[in-house]
Amino acid sequence: xxxxxxxxxxxxxxxxxxxxxxxxxxxxxxxxxxxxxxxxxxxxxxxxxxxxxxxxxxxxxxxxxxxxxxxxxxxxxxxxxxxxxxxxxxxxxxxxxxxxxxxxxxxxxxxxxxxxxxxxxxxxxxxxxxxxxxxxxxxxxxxxxxxxxxxxxxxxxxxxxxxxxxxxxxxxxxxxxxxxxxxxxxxxxxxxxxxxxxxxxxxxxxxxxxxxxxxxxxxxxxxxxxxxxxxxxxxxxxxxxxxxxxxxxxxxxxxxxxxxxxxxxxxxxxxxxxxxxxxxxxxxxxxxxxxxxxxxxxxxxxxxxxxxxxxxxxxxxxxxxxxxxxxxxxxxxxxxxxxxxxxxxxxxxxxxxxxxxxxxxxxxxxx
Numbered sequence: 001x002x003x004x005x006x007x008x009x010x011x012x013x014x015x016x017x018x019x020x021x022x023x024x025x026x027x028x029x030x031x032x033x034x035x036x037x038x039x040x041x042x043x044x045x046x047x048x049x050x051x052x053x054x055x056x057x058x059x060x061x062x063x064x065x066x067x068x069x070x071x072x073x074x075x076x077x078x079x080x081x082x083x084x085x086x087x088x089x090x091x092x093x094x095x096x097x098x099x100x101x102x103x104x105x106x107x108x109x110x111x112x113x114x115x116x117x118x119x120x121x122x123x124x125x126x127x128x129x130x131x132x133x134x135x136x137x138x139x140x141x142x143x144x145x146x147x148x149x150x151x152x153x154x155x156x157x158x159x160x161x162x163x164x165x166x167x168x169x170x171x172x173x174x175x176x177x178x179x180x181x182x183x184x185x186x187x188x189x190x191x192x193x194x195x196x197x198x199x200x201x202x203x204x205x206x207x208x209x210x211x212x213x214x215x216x217x218x219x220x221x222x223x224x225x226x227x228x229x230x231x232x233x234x235x236x237x238x239x240x241x242x243x244x245x246x247x248x249x250x251x252x253x254x255x256x257x258x259x260x261x262x263x264x265x266x267x268x269x270x271x272x273x274x275x276x277x278x279x280x281x282x283x284x285x286x287x288x289x290x291x292x293x294x295x296x297x298x299x300x301x302x303x304x305x306x307x308x309x310x311x312x313x314x315x316x317x318x319x320x321x322x323x324x325x326x327x328x329x330x331x332x333x334x335x336x337x338x339x340x341x342x343x344x345x346x347x348x349x350x351x352x353x354x355x356x357x358x359x360x361x362x363x364x365x366x367x
Contacts, residue, residue, distance in 0.1 A: 011260070015189050020181040021083075021191070023330060031082050032127035039065040039077050046114045046121045047135050048077065059337045061327070062255075066138060068255060074138035076109065082129035086120075089132045091175040092254045093119055095168065095228065096136075099251075104332065106160065107225065107250050109136040139250030142238025151292045153240070156247035158296025161233050161269050164251060165262065168228045176228050176268050180258040181325055183231060184267070184317040185221055188214050193324040196331060202323070205351050209320040216359050217313045223306055224261035226348045233269040262322040263307040267314035269293055274315070279349025286353045305367065312362040316354040320357030 004147030009189075032255050039054040054065040054077070063079040073190045093111060097119070102110050112135045121131045149157070179186065191210055198205040232253060273290035275283055285291075292312075303311075327342045330337045355361065 002245075006022060009227050015179060015186050017178050017189060018190060019117055020186060021141055021179075022181050022190070022325065024029070032125045032129065034047065034063040034065075034079055034125055036065065038126075039063070039079075041066065042079070042123065042133050043067050043075065043077055043120075043135060046133065047112060048115050049135075051075075060255075060336070063105065069222035075112075076136050078134050079123065079125075080132045082125065082127075082131050084131060084132075085178075086151075087175040087176070088178050089134075090120060091173045091178065092257055093134055094173055095176075095257055096254050098171050099164065099167045103163060105163045106121075106167050106248075107139065107246075108254075109139050109246065109252060111136045137241050139252055141241050141249035143236060144240050145237040146238065147242070147310075149240075149289075151289075153242070153247045153290060154292035155296030155299075156311055157233075157238065157269070157273075158293040158298075159300055160246075160248040161230075161266070161293070162297045162300035164209070164230055164233070165265065166242060168230065168257075171228045172314060173228075176257075176259045178232065180256055180260075181319075182256045182321065183258050183260045184213075184321050185260060187317045187321050188218065190321060190324045193328050196328055197323070205348070205355060206323055207319050208355055209316055209351055212322065212359060213313060213317045216363075217287055217317060220306060220310060221261070224263050224303050224310070225304070225307070226259060226261050228257065229262065229265040230254060230256075231258050231260055231265055231268060234272040238262060261307075261312055263303065263310055266294070266303065266307075266319055267311050269297075269316045270311065271318045274346075276346035276352050277349065278346070278353050283349075283353060286350060287361055290315075291366075308366040309363040312354070312365045313359070316351065316362070319351050319354070323347050323351075 034057065036054040040051045043049040043051040050070040051067045052070050053068045057066055061081045065077050067075040067077055080164045087356050096108050097111055099106050111119050111308055113119055120134055123131050125131055192202055194207055199208060236250065237253040238248055240247050241249045270290040270293060273293050274286055278286060323344055326340050330340045
């Protein structure tokens with residue numbers, strides 16, 4: 001670590017693995033899960049829905065179900081992890097409501113009040129733990145991670161990200177400055193997780209990525225523009241329709257939303273357009289498809305030269321963070337490894353591509 005980076009780290013607030021939810025405390029371990037019958041009972045008892053069936057949806061930390069009513073309508077009930085702070089759940093909920101009410105171009109689910117007018121309902125799970133339940137409309141469309149895309153469709157994805165950025169720009173909440181492990185501004189804090197990576201070659205590659213991030217990105221973080229952002233514009237959080245001119249028909253999961261850098265938000269979207277087979281075939285340009293997303297984004301939102309130069313490094317940082325966080329959480333929650341590790345394996349080829357190029361060459365990618 002250079003002296004400049006060391007001074008930067010020393011001046012920053014004390015962010016720890018525990019505060020990021022990756023230590024032995026909050027969100028680090030499994031919880032007593034709700035079953036389908038409990039989800040139906042929640043919807044009936046607190047929202048008065050004629051729910052008849054529930055189907056569990058794959059998530060990392062909470063309990064989420066698709067509900068079917070006797071009339072054939074679909075809803076989603078989401079029950080927070082028992083160690084997730086009430087203020088943070090309220091932040092996510094109010095941000096969704098804000099986007100829904102102020103940005104008609106951004107199709108987010110509608111949160112529905114309970115019979116007594118609450119958008120967040122306190123409940124107790126089978127272990128007696130306090131949790132918060134919320135009900136929302138079911139967003140129609142095909143999950144983006146289950147279908148292919150054309151160049152123009154990827155441009156629509158970038159346009160939607162720009163619209164969402166503008167929608168969240170003016171939002172404020174007491175918990176919007178929460179610490180999020182997926183905010184790569186905090187990537188250096190994850191370094192202790194390297195010792196949990198069993199494969200030596202993979203551990204060394206992650207360490208090299210961390211070193212580069214600390215030297216190239218960390219000194220420039222204070223210059224980046226920030227506000228509240230979605231921070232997880234991934235293929236698993238977008239619903240699409242190939243026959244719809246807008247293409248993106250649903251934006252879901254505000255669970256990683258936070259006050260962070262605009263460039264971090266864009267980098268997350270670009271990461272999710274990288275080829276998943278970079279380890280098994282030559283890839284001259286890892287960003288070939290991501291460039292379409294950025295092209296659409298820049299039609300409606302700007303990026304400074306500094307932000308453009310840092311984008312590839314921030315994408316690499318997210319690749320490193322994804323490996324460290326998912327390997328750590330999979331070791332803590334072995335029953336959910338399929339979901340947690342679903343995107344980890346493709347990252348090794350992507351990381352190798354980044355490390356095979358000089359920092360200066362990467363910085364020139366989008367300039």
